[in-house]
Amino acid sequence: MTRTYPATGPLRLSANIASYPTTQALLAGEITSGLVTLENAGLKQAHAGFKAMLREQKFDVSEMAVATYLQAREFNKGFSLLPVVVLGRFQHHCIGYNADFGTLTPQDLPGKRVAVRSYTQTTGLWVRGILQNQYGVDPDSVTWVCFDQPHLTEYTDPPSVEWAPAGSDPVEMLMQGQVDAGILGMNMPEDPRIRPLIADPHKAALAWHAQAGLVPPNHFIIVP
Template identity: 50%
Template structure:
């Protein structure tokens, strides 16, 4: 248990990357008299997710939504705020080796596809979209991974194969050792690799318009000790995040980083369902049970 000051300002060890929604906060353009953010996380924020859920390393910061769902399953003392800091279309992240022959989405059943880990949030979104939009049964794909998930307690399902230590998924994809792969970044500059879903940006935009949401990657979380002891601090964190967002995110169209439970309900319901269907979590959560009595009412 971590004890925080009963009143007055607090300093919070925080893992948070630079995004349009966070830039004003991190630059100091948005300030708080109650919260001092010590931005001490790694340069690549997702490298702090495993220490956060396994060691309780940070007081606050961003966390992948699927990692949070698993953390809740295993009783990790983290409290979710309805504040999205990173979201994006996911259709561009799944690719295949064209030298092994043409592939349509449904054709990946029976194939070997690489991914950093099975439970990575991008992968969960992609597999869910492939199921809903293209009828793909991802349990019939062998998912070849280089890393375990963020939660030590989680065991991958039977259709997940751990690659030998030192394996590089992108290299294996290019060299034809894998049929395809989910890659977090842009398509490699390599003629042997192509998007599984043609015109993925256009398709992703149409998907978001159809469903009224952008797939959530990361939201803000705090230690549950902080949430219990200092709800005023949690409200202040939400306030400054919201102010920072207002300075960095253009309005109009579908909000890519919604704040508030209701604005995130549909996306959260979807990623909960995808996580359950893919054996990432053992039961379906309701959206409301992801939040506590304070964070549930933040708007």
């Protein structure tokens, strides 16, 4: 898709950026520019527009999960990543299990089934990396129960991926014991039965930070 822009005057750009503490002032119009105006799509969750951006270049500017961008780069999609992090967080607390069905630790994961929205989701990528590098869990020893297709048609999920029945919900499957654990991120239920798979995850994250020296970034900004 070839884009054309006016040679002079203010530029209006379509955008897909969700509301976070880092973006609220921009989206509220408190930060403005005489050169550029953003017409934001207003999606509650930016990932709802990722597929349209990657497949159709629907937006002039878009938030993008870093794992998805790296896949787009691998398949020569021609997007440029701007060094602007709009969403990042520690990830150790993002995987949990239902204590009603027994106790679970990272070392128990081989042979288990773990729900995650998509295998290519950035949070899932970070968590798999943490489990592999810090706890010795081979990602291929786990069955990853997924719900959404990859954003890129060229990408093929590994054999360890199993598709949940149509209409299933990862939180409900975790609560009902249909999966052993779930990478749920911000959707982790506030329920006393749900326990973090990684013991004292915030302490573990700070110890990881002391070694890595960064907060794991989830979403950057990309342009075609």
